[in-house]
Amino acid sequence: MTHHDAALLAALADATEDLIVFDLDGIEARHESLLEELPGVDVRFAMKACPLDEVISCLALKGAGVDAASPDEIAQAIAAGVPPERIHYGNPVKSDRNIADAHRLGVRDYATDSTEDVAAIALHAPGVRVFCRLATDGYGALWGLSDKFGCSAGDAVRVLRAARDAGLIPSGLSVHVGSQQMTTEAWQRAFDDLTDVLEVLAGHGIALDHVNLGGGLPALGYLDRHGEPFAPSLDKMFAAMREGMERCAQVPGHRLRFVVEPGRHLVADHGAVRAHVARLSTRTGADGEPRRWLYLSAGKFNGLYEMDDVRYPLVFPTRPSGPLVPVTVAGPTCDSADTQAPGHVLVPEGLASGDPVWVLSSGAYAISYQSRGFNGIKPLPHICVRGEGG
Numbered sequence: 321m322t323h324h325d326a327a328l329l330a331a332l333a334d335a336t337e338d339l340i341v342f343d344l345d346g347i348e349a350r351h352e353s354l355l356e357e358l359p360g361v362d363v364r365f366a367m368k369a370c371p372l373d374e375v376i377s378c379l380a381l382k383g384a385g386v387d388a389a390s391p392d393e394i395a396q397a398i399a400a401g402v403p404p405e406r407i408h409y410g411n412p413v414k415s416d417r418n419i420a421d422a423h424r425l426g427v428r429d430y431a432t433d434s435t436e437d438v439a440a441i442a443l444h445a446p447g448v449r450v451f452c453r454l455a456t457d458g459y460g461a462l463w464g465l466s467d468k469f470g471c472s473a474g475d476a477v478r479v480l481r482a483a484r485d486a487g488l489i490p491s492g493l494s495v496h497v498g499s500q501q502m503t504t505e506a507w508q509r510a511f512d513d514l515t516d517v518l519e520v521l522a523g524h525g526i527a528l529d530h531v532n533l534g535g536g537l538p539a540l541g542y543l544d545r546h547g548e549p550f551a552p553s554l555d556k557m558f559a560a561m562r563e564g565m566e567r568c569a570q571v572p573g574h575r576l577r578f579v580v581e582p583g584r585h586l587v588a589d590h591g592a593v594r595a596h597v598a599r600l601s602t603r604t605g606a607d608g609e610p611r612r613w614l615y616l617s618a619g620k621f622n623g624l625y626e627m628d629d630v631r632y633p634l635v636f637p638t639r640p641s642g643p644l645v646p647v648t649v650a651g652p653t654c655d656s657a658d659t660q661a662p663g664h665v666l667v668p669e670g671l672a673s674g675d676p677v678w679v680l681s682s683g684a685y686a687i688s689y690q691s692r693g694f695n696g697i698k699p700l701p702h703i704c705v706r707g708e709g710g
């Protein structure tokens with residue numbers, strides 16, 4: 321439980337109802353260590369990973385901005401204290417109206433990946449800065465973000481030239497290596513692509529001022545299907561990023577700053593869900609095999625959307641000892657997708673309905689992936705705590 325803050329665990333222990341807890345000191349500490357590992361980078365927190373005012377404000381006070389994906393996210397960030405010049409509109413998918421709204425709110429940095437989008441930006445947000453997202457293949461990530469976003473190196477040159485011709489400022493390149501990226505190779509490949517495109521752009525007289533390295537940095541507290549820690553070597557990853565930034569900076573013709581847009585990495589391990597046991601039961605399924613299932617009060621539709629892709633550490637504070645049994649964990653709804661990948665999570669045999677369960681390292685995307693009332697189950701309330709006595 322080394323990744324989990326004392327304040328977080330104390331708040332979980334105090335909770336008598338289901339909720340999500342975030343430890344703001346932990347989030348700030350993760351932000352600070354990121355800045356130590358990648359000196360000089362600008363942090364734009366990908367707010368979809370935890371769109372809470374408290375979290376956005378505390379990071380803004382530390383100098384971070386946000387990566388926002390819609391005018392409503394932009395408005396929320398501004399209200400939470402983020403200056404518009406520190407807000408990137410990082411979503412290449414936006415309507416004319418979205419662009420006009422963002423422009424009215426004062427945002428000057430826009431992601432793009434097509435000439436159609438560039439034409440719309442030129443019309444509805446004239447003169448702003450655009451950065452072009454390069455496609456990545458999702459290699460090494462738990463969730464690749466490959467098909468829907470980004471363009472080829474050749475397209476990137478066309479897109480940024482089109483931006484210049486349309487009176488926009490071609491200002492940068494961006495990548496996203498996929499969420500919960502587990503390898504250093506993916507970063508190295510991304511930097512190979514970035515340096516190639518930077519060289520071609522310089523040849524076209526396009527001088528950029530930033531490279532946006534996107535998100536993808538991992539949570540550290542997840543488990544693999546065997547219950548072992550599931551985290552890459554952050555040290556190696558940061559070393560590959562520093563080396564890659566150095567390579568980009570050496571391409572002549574640009575004066576680059578570097579931006580990172582961490583989402584998961586900042587909040588996953590510093591948020592946790594307090595749920596409770598609905599039932600531990602044994603059923604003989606259609607195949608005639610008896611299996612144990614642990615049904616929890618929270619699942620895919622209220623906070624644990626990623627439960628079939630990652631295994632969170634589970635703590636059963638009222639059953640610290642006793643025999644363990646293998647189960648598949650599932651949420652409370654009548655949707656069979658509300659289930660983790662069939663697993664053999666070991667849980668106390670004596671679990672009873674109502675026993676509290678702490679789902680650790682579940683802070684990333686837990687707020688944004690809440691359904692309104694699937695089967696009448698309400699979104700989980702949240703609290704934010706601080707290290708010393710809240």
Ligand SMILES: *Cc1c(COP(=O)(O)O)cnc(C)c1O
Nearest residue numbers: 366410499535536581582583584
């Ligand atoms: C979602 C997203 C991020 C954050 O990704 P993580 O894997 O959570 O770090 C960063 N940038 C963009 C453009 C995104 O869409």
